[in-house]
Amino acid sequence: MRTVFQEQFIAFETIVRREIARFTRIWTQTLLPPVITQSLSFVIFGKFIGSQVGHINGVSYMAFIVPGLVMMSVINSAFTNVVSSFFSVKFQRSIEEVLVSPTTHVAIIAGYVMGGVIRGILVGSIVFVVSIFFTHPVIHNLAIIIIFIILTSLVFSLAGLVNAIFAKKFDDVSIFPTFVLTPLTYLGGVFYSIHSLPGVWQQFSLFNPILYMVNGFRYGFYGFSDVSVGGSILFLVALVGILLYANLYLMKKGTGIKS
Amino acid sequence: MKAIEIKNLTKTYANGIQALKRIDLEVEQGDFFALLGANGAGKTTVIGILTDLVNKTAGEVKVFGHDIDKDFSVAKKFIGVVPQEINLNIFERAIDILVTQAGYYGIPCNEALPRAEELLKRLGLWEKRFGSPRTYSGGMKRRLMIARALIHEPKMLFLDEPTAGVDVEIRHEMWEYLRERNKAGLTILLTTHYLEEVEQMCRNAAIIKGGEIIMRDSVRKLLTFMDKEVYVVSVQHVKDITTLSQYKPVVVDDTTLEIEMSRKETLHDFVARLAQTGMVLTDIRPKGHRLEKLFLEVLNK
Secondary structure (H helix, E strand, O other), X not given: OOOHHHHHHHHHHHHHHHHHHHHHHOHHHHOHHHHHHHHHHHHHHHHHHHHHHOEEOOEEHHHHHHHHHHHHHHHHHHHHHHHHHHHHHHHHOOHHHHHOOOOOHHHHHXXXXXXXXXXXXXXXXXXXXXXXXXOOOOOOOHHHHHHHHHHHHHHHHHHHHHHHHHXXXXXXXXXXXXXXXXXXXXXXXXOOOXXXXXXXXXXHXXXXXXXXXXXXXXXXXXXXXXXXXXXXXXXXXXXXXXXXXXXXXXXXXXXXXXX | OOOEEEEEEEEXXXXXXXXXXXXXXXXXXXXEEEEEOOOOOOHHHHHHHHOOOOOOOXXXXXXXXXXXXXXXXXXXXXXXXXXXXXXXXXXXXXXXXXXXHHHHOOOOHHHHHHHHXXXXXXXXXXXXXXXXXXXXXXXXXXXXXXXXXXXXXXXXXXXXXXXXXXOHHHHXXXXXXXXXXXXXXXXXXXXXXXXXXXXXXXXXXXXXXXXXXXXXXXXXXXXXXXXEEEEEEEEOOOOOOXXXXXXXXXXXXXXXXXXXXXXXXXXXXXXXXXXXHOOOEEEEEEOOOHHHHHHHHHHHO
């Protein structure tokens, strides 16, 4: 006889296993594209343009953009994994398989989010390994790197789930990444330090949550950041809390999945 | 303890449509129960509420004594559901669909695999276990959904129009299997358009119309509400039918008549009367299904 906790853990594990099986089965769509895209970024931005930019805070431009490009891959992979997987089961109505079962909303959210976190970290790690062929990134504080990669993938997995819950058609799945996520990522300090921006744009950049993720992550490698690292961690933890609550509320209400 | 106890169940959808109007319904353990009604009568809404796919507006629902408002997660373990629409994940293999479903009920892989094997073999899908539902025929998809609904060994099975679009042979195989499971103690609640099946399989039935239960009784008793029966009579050659006027005969063709008989009359008397006309009887059978007629009569009231 299993306890309720054991049963819920098996349900959670089932969702995670299913998610891993899904994104590894279609690895040419999930794991390969970010590696190719970021390799091109390393070549174009790092090698060709970077050689003319020089150093930022004492590190080469190529080394400077590595954490940002890794984080970009983490953000996109975590978000896309959850939004496409959850929307796909919703669209096919196979979401009903889990809804009719005793699996709690917490286990459902945790399972899908864990799938996104694993894919985010996996893709981020692959991109980081690829970056070693172009530069020699150093590690200033491994704990900070791990904290930021986990918190960022959590934030975007949870955000992907909110998007999937509200999405009614396939177009709704791509609106947020195209019109919100990509611009915020490019303007989030991946390719530059905000100190190089004019005053008003510096202030404006501070409203971009991705700035805190990229800079905190970069701090883990080189020990410098445009923003407070402790403050960034608190901000990300708060964001995780808000998004988790939003998902729990939407699930309980049955938004997009129950009538 | 009842398998299902529903009291004052009401559902009003966001668009204002009142799908259920304070319905009361009880289903005994071990029953093979039919919920009948036209499209949009509220059948699927009842099943949706019982399986947590539809939020109820008001009322009480108990599944094997467990109130769904208090401990739905316990109640859900008693229920397996085969929905009306195919809702299989077309990107997964059949065997994985079953093992995953078991996982949602807290059953680990090592326990789920032998159960999946047994169900897939019994339902004739074992050879195709590594295939995806994309490659399955309509009947195979239905059988896979039955296997999925039974993987956690529920005590109650909801079948929402399970044989829609399934060919006759497969339909009969499915019914044979479900009858076998019902005999083994599984309570079954069925909605279907094939009233012939209800007549043959179900012990009790309720008719739902416009979100209200308008009749609930044993199938046998429901049939007694029918006071007339139409028979198709085949003879070698149709002759003068005036002496059969009490049976309201209608000549269909040279060898076929249709007659109407009340419950007070007997086939024996009719056959004797037919013999007096000089017609040679070759066959006699009821026209259509009695329950279907009752159903239409009740719905048209």
